[in-house]
Amino acid sequence: MNKIILVGKPNSGKSLLFNRMTGLDQRVANFPGVTVLLKKAKWRNFELIDFPGSYSLKPITEDEVVAVREFELLLKDESLSAVVCVLDSTQLLRSLHYALQVLKASREHGKKVIFAFNLYDEIIAHRLQIDFAGLQKELGVPCTPLSAKTGYGVEAFSQLLLTSDSNVPPQDLPDNLNAKELSKKYGPQTDLFFKKINRLDRFFLSSYWGGAIFLLLMALLFQSIFTWSTPLMDLTESLVAGVGDFVSGFFSAGIYRDFVVGAIFGGLGTFIVFAPQIFILTFILGILEDSGYLARIAIICHRPLQLFGLSGKSFIPFLSGHACAIPAIYAARMIESPKKRLITLLTVPLISCSARLPIYSLLVIAFIPDEYFLGWISLRGLVFFGLFLLGYITVFVVSSILNFTIRKKEQDVPFIIELPSYRRPFLKPLFLRSVRSAWDFLSNAGPVIFFTTVIVWVLGYFPQGNANLEGSWLYMLGRWFEPVMTPLGLDWKFGVAVLTSFIAREVFVGTLGTFYGIESADGDVQGLSQRLQQDQLSAASGLALLIFYVVALQCVSTLSVIRRETNSLKIPVLLFVGYTVLAYAMAIITYKILT
Amino acid sequence: MNMWQLKAQQKAKILDFSASLSDIQKMRLVDLGFAKQEIVVCVKRIPFGGPAVYQVQSSMFALEGSIACQVVVELME
Numbered sequence: 001m002n003k004i005i006l007v008g009k010p011n012s013g014k015s016l017l018f019n020r021m022t023g024l025d026q027r028v029a030n031f032p033g034v035t036v037l038l039k040k041a042k043w044r045n046f047e048l049i050d051f052p053g054s055y056s057l058k059p060i061t062e063d064e065v066v067a068v069r070e071f072e073l074l075l076k077d078e079s080l081s082a083v084v085c086v087l088d089s090t091q092l093l094r095s096l097h098y099a100l101q102v103l104k105a106s107r108e109h110g111k112k113v114i115f116a117f118n119l120y121d122e123i124i125a126h127r128l129q130i131d132f133a134g135l136q137k138e139l140g141v142p143c144t145p146l147s148a149k150t151g152y153g154v155e156a157f158s159q160l161l162l163t164s165d166s167n168v169p170p171q172d173l174p175d176n177l178n179a180k181e182l183s184k185k186y187g188p189q190t191d192l193f194f195k196k197i198n199r200l201d202r203f204f205l206s207s208y209w210g211g212a213i214f215l216l217l218m219a220l221l222f223q224s225i226f227t228w229s230t231p232l233m234d235l236t237e238s239l240v241a242g243v244g245d246f247v248s249g250f251f252s253a254g255i256y257r258d259f260v261v262g263a264i265f266g267g268l269g270t271f272i273v274f275a276p277q278i279f280i281l282t283f284i285l286g287i288l289e290d291s292g293y294l295a296r297i298a299i300i301c302h303r304p305l306q307l308f309g310l311s312g313k314s315f316i317p318f319l320s321g322h323a324c325a326i327p328a329i330y331a332a333r334m335i336e337s338p339k340k341r342l343i344t345l346l347t348v349p350l351i352s353c354s355a356r357l358p359i360y361s362l363l364v365i366a367f368i369p370d371e372y373f374l375g376w377i378s379l380r381g382l383v384f385f386g387l388f389l390l391g392y393i394t395v396f397v398v399s400s401i402l403n404f405t406i407r408k409k410e411q412d413v414p415f416i417i418e419l420p421s422y423r424r425p426f427l428k429p430l431f432l433r434s435v436r437s438a439w440d441f442l443s444n445a446g447p448v449i450f451f452t453t454v455i456v457w458v459l460g461y462f463p464q465g466n467a468n469l470e471g472s473w474l475y476m477l478g479r480w481f482e483p484v485m486t487p488l489g490l491d492w493k494f495g496v497a498v499l500t501s502f503i504a505r506e507v508f509v510g511t512l513g514t515f516y517g518i519e520s521a522d523g524d525v526q527g528l529s530q531r532l533q534q535d536q537l538s539a540a541s542g543l544a545l546l547i548f549y550v551v552a553l554q555c556v557s558t559l560s561v562i563r564r565e566t567n568s569l570k571i572p573v574l575l576f577v578g579y580t581v582l583a584y585a586m587a588i589i590t591y592k593i594l595t
Numbered sequence: 596m597n598m599w600q601l602k603a604q605q606k607a608k609i610l611d612f613s614a615s616l617s618d619i620q621k622m623r624l625v626d627l628g629f630a631k632q633e634i635v636v637c638v639k640r641i642p643f644g645g646p647a648v649y650q651v652q653s654s655m656f657a658l659e660g661s662i663a664c665q666v667v668v669e670l671m672e
Contacts, residue, residue, distance in 0.1 A: 060620075
């Protein structure tokens with residue numbers, strides 16, 4: 001299949017154009033360097049490839065190295081039909097600077113090039129214009145305006161891509177082409193975009209309240225994950241319970257009914273309840289990403305993070321790590337300094353990800369009273385915020401140790417980041433992205449949880465074949481593991497739940513749900529947190545368990561990505577052992593202090 | 596003077612780069628627009644030694660001191 005590639009400087013909207021053309025929803029955001037992997041999809045009869053952005057064809061960062069190496073390889077590929085260089089119309093000079101390098105390299109290999117001037121809706125909104133006819137004549141390449149965000153000009157661009165001549169004889173670019181002169185001659189002469197940036201940055205980067213605004217936004221983010229999602233979670237829980245009652249009514253008392261109540265609605269059903277939290281988290285993170293504020297966060301955080309051996313850019317992987325550690329580990333590629341990049345990717349797993357949310361929610365609801373300060377600050381929300389904060393504190397302690405121990409031969413690369421224009425988040429794609437993220441959470445973890453809960457149910461139900469857990473195979477396994485849980489004041493049930501959660505964290509909730517489902521095989525699908533309360537488990541044990549889950553690295557996929565990114569088996573093994581021991585020690589200390 | 600010494604809202608012309616700056620970093624600065632004879636404005640300084648925000652050509656960049664101090668500039672006003 002013939003190929004078409006999308007290249008351009010960071011944050012020029014390549015991925016948004018890729019999504020618009022292919023109908024996919026690859027991650028996009030308003031900060032430089034969000035695409036760190038090559039993304040491929042079918043478009044008409046072509047394979048469309050989205051490249052990570054690059055400021056130059058002389059790479060510095062890991063994501064640029066990947067982009068430039070692949071670009072050079074593809075230029076030699078016979079099946080490459082066209083190179084689409086995506087330019088940011090609001091930043092014509094710098095876009096042209098990179099576009100001319102792309103044009104030169106492509107011409108040398110006789111490849112067709114099209115310049116797509118993205119974000120043209122902003123040019124129109126400011127009643128400005130770019131002289132495309134002039135540019136086209138001078139450069140000798142088709143130049144077309146479009147807006148991947150609104151869809152303006154995308155059809156015309158697609159037609160141009162399909163119809164323009166692919167046979168371009170190899171030739172050198174004239175030496176007199178200069179981005180500055182081209183931009184001056186054909187681009188809009190205005191500083192309107194600067195005025196907008198300056199006005200907002202006076203507020204967001206203020207020496208007096210810039211840091212306070214950042215902290216307030218973060219506190220609001222973590223509070224809202226808990227408080228805003230509560231009505232949606234309650235609704236989902238009622239739905240699951242209603243369906244559970246309805247379905248179990250079809251079965252007479254016996255093994256099938258016990259299985260439906262215990263394994264399906266006790267295990268898997270308990271887990272589904274937490275999907276709204278993933279939706280809210282992705283939605284709020286998406287607003288921060290799309291607005292352009294993330295780059296400002298990187299600047300505000302740079303100096304404090306430097307004290308722990310990290311970069312301001314480390315905060316961007318950390319923030320996306322709240323959704324999932326895997327894209328966050330890839331996002332660390334945007335960090336120029338090899339040492340800071342390594343420290344960032346080794347500490348990303350300590351950031352509280354969405355898989356931890358169900359565990360936090362369950363235990364917080366079970367052990368923390370539903371009280372409010374000043375009428376609107378929820379105590380449970382505060383504890384939730386505290387757990388996220390503890391994740392960060394652990395990151396800083398571990399980073400400091402790693403900064404002291406890791407020695408890199410390469411010279412450290414200084415911090416440089418571009419400040420993108422502020423943009424209003426585009427709510428419809430963001431909403432769809434958040435729904436997709438909640439669905440991915442369910443569909444990725446669902447089969448693992450279902451499989452594990454079925455095994456747990458079988459082990460808990462047999463050999464007696466009734467609701468009495470004691471004497472079951474699971475009981476025997478749990479008793480064997482119980483000594484590990486005793487220092488935390490927990491019994492064998494929690495031992496089994498913790499043990500199974502090493503497959504994936506979320507399994508913890510499913511396993512506990514299955515236990516309580518087996519015990520109350522009467523069709524009563526009651527909230528799991530209520531059952532934990534009825535079990536009279538101490539708050540000290542609950543908090544110790546929470547602390548354990550803040551730190552423990554229980555995600556096989558994350559370990560496998562760390563292995564790939566570090567090209568080492570030793571690092572993920574040491575990380576797994578180290579974080580598990582640390583988590584256990586911190587949990588014991590918490591329990592001892594509280595008792 | 597060097598670019599790091601610019602105060603907020605000061606404008607300067609880039610004259611040269613420090614000899615200790617590696618070629619790859621020099622090229623990157625040029626790619627970003629920090630080329631000789633370009634006009635640069637220090638838009639914002641972040642407190643406690645944080646990065647400084649500079650406007651060059653049609654873009655804004657935040658640079659930390661270790662690289663900004665390698666750019667030799669001449670104050671314009």
